[in-house]
Amino acid sequence: MQVDQVKSICIVGAGAAGLAALKTVLDTPQFKANLWKPVIFEARSQVGGVWLPEDTPPTSELPATPLYDSLTTNLPHPVMCFPSFPFPPSTPVFPAAAHVQRYLEAYAAHFNLRPFIRLGTPVCDVRRASSKWTVRLGSDEILDFDLVIVANGHYRVPRYPAVPGLGAWLAANKASHSVWYRHPRHLGDKILVVGAGPSGTDIAAEMSGTCTTLVRSISGAAPEDSGHVKIRGRTTKFGANGQVHFEDGSVESGVDYCILATGYEVSVPFLSESLVHSGLPPPCPPLPGKLHNSTYHLFPLARHIFPIQSSFPPTSLAFMGLPVRVAPLPVMEAQAAAIAHFFAHPESFDADAEAQSVLARYAELGGDPAAIARLWSVFGFDEQFAYQDRLHEAAGADTRVPQWRKDGYAKKGVLRRFWVELERRGEADAWVRGVGRGGAHEWVDLLQRLLQAAEEWESTNPGERESTSPGV
Structure with a gap:
């Protein structure tokens, strides 16, 4: 040599x-x-990277991870896992972050x-x-x-949008990026969440229970009020005295705090x-x-x-x-x-x-x-x-993505909504109990059965399409 x-x-x-x-x-x-x-x-x-929680709550310094307490995957784990290493038996189909962290630790141990x-x-x-x-x-x-x-x-x-006035809000501690968010808490009576991605959706859902009025800024969205939640378009200006301007010309006054779920x-x-x-x-x-x-x-x-x-x-x-x-x-x-x-x-x-x-x-x-x-x-x-x-x-490998992975990814939204419903009913654990002990093919079979049940459920409950969060 x-x-x-x-x-x-x-x-x-x-x-x-x-x-x-x-x-x-x-x-x-x-x-x-x-x-x-x-x-x-x-x-x-x-x-573990992003899935490894911090030992202490994040401070003014940049957190090592944006992981918030309630985070779960927005993909079923048979679809999101390494093809060479399935999740362990009985894992919830949409696992919490702690499951993913243990999975990555097990991956490292299994392959030495x-x-x-x-x-x-x-x-x-x-x-x-x-x-x-x-x-x-x-x-x-x-x-x-x-x-x-x-x-x-x-x-x-964190990625901060180039919106006039945002710097003053950040300096006055009236706004922060979602990288610091961990759990809902009272930050004022009127809260603005900017961003329509998975984390923005989750944070808005959680924060809506802590305030009198929740405003969601979603680029391209038409203004809509539903109960104490207001949907507005892209944010165009942060003004004094809690004023926030939007792309449709509307203005919200008295906004106490803004969380920016605007990516990285x-x-x-x-x-x-x-x-x-x-x-x-x-x-x-x-x-x-x-x-x-x-x-x-x-x-x-x-x-x-x-x-x-x-x-x-x-x-x-x-x-x-x-x-x-x-x-x-x-x-x-x-x-x-x-x-x-x-x-x-x-x-x-x-x-x-x-x-x-x-x-x-x-x-x-x-x-x-x-x-x-x-x-x-x-x-x-x-x-x-x-x-x-x-x-x-x-790489010289005759490997192709199987159709069931494509189907599971394409239907991740309805699967996630149905899984939330199963958790609400207390039926989710029964679906996965023991699944995977006989091999990875059991997860494929479960996913196909779950998808059929999810589509049947959503066809008879069309309102659920909008009523549950898609997760992160």
Whole structure:
């Protein structure tokens, strides 16, 4: 064995993406031949990433996770789990965050990942030096690596909308981002929740029980009042004395507090400006020669993973977990398979073909760089499944997303509403009791039976379509 055949691999983050990357690396013939030396660096005290709760309530400092007390998944776990590792028997179909955290810990234990994970070790700086990646850790330890996988997640740095007057509200402690939200509490008689995503929906539902009037700001929504809940359109101005203006011209006065469920920024602070330029990329074509972070997307990345640029080999650095509106864990496992393949066979990476594929997607999304940035990582329903199939194909695996996963994802809304109803009736536990003991196929059978019952229930209870929260 030649010394230069041995390659060291740095993985940043021990959330779901980092764990999937490590598990896949350990499965390779290169690792088994002692040619790959992987290690995960994780800043926190345990694996789990976004699913790991904080020991203490969040303070003014940026929380390590946006996890709130009542959070449950908005996907049935047979659909959202790693294909290689189902949830344990009897798990609720839409599990609470604690179930997901235990699942990720079990995944790490089952595949013997822990010996390769350094907890409490933040990565502070990654830069290219000669033919290596130089990584500086929080302890000021400096190590060199041949390959780097960035799996640090994208649910930590709050995204604040560019709305006039918001800064004054934040400074006066009249507004905060949902990253700090943990549970409902009285913040005033009139509360505004901005954002129509899953967390905004959950927070609005919880906060409605703490106030006299709840106002929801949803871009494009028509004004509507229902009981003590008011629906308004996009927020256009935060004024003095609790005044808030909306896109339809209406004004709400006397708003005591605002919670901004307005999403998160893509952040890779340990990558220097020499590697990732901050801001929108220039219009294409041609592709820019440097990687850009618009805070909505990293561009240009081949297959949403490998940076297309000329400063270093594109298959020496990989990004995981950037696509959104997907079932994330199966996507991560597919990404990990492709990463392992191209790490092992960089000569098979066709840079020209990959660049053309990126430009084709760019053309499909239109010509406005700002609009493209917002849409780039957002996958349509069928797109995520075709994406997984292509990644597995690139890795040389004859793996296709099964139809039942597609059906479960497509029907996640009605399934979630029906599951909430089963929990209300006290019948949910009976549905899952013992399921999974005979194998993963039992979860598939359950999901199909649950979907049939859910559709029958909703057809006879059409009002329930709007009356239950879809979760997060």
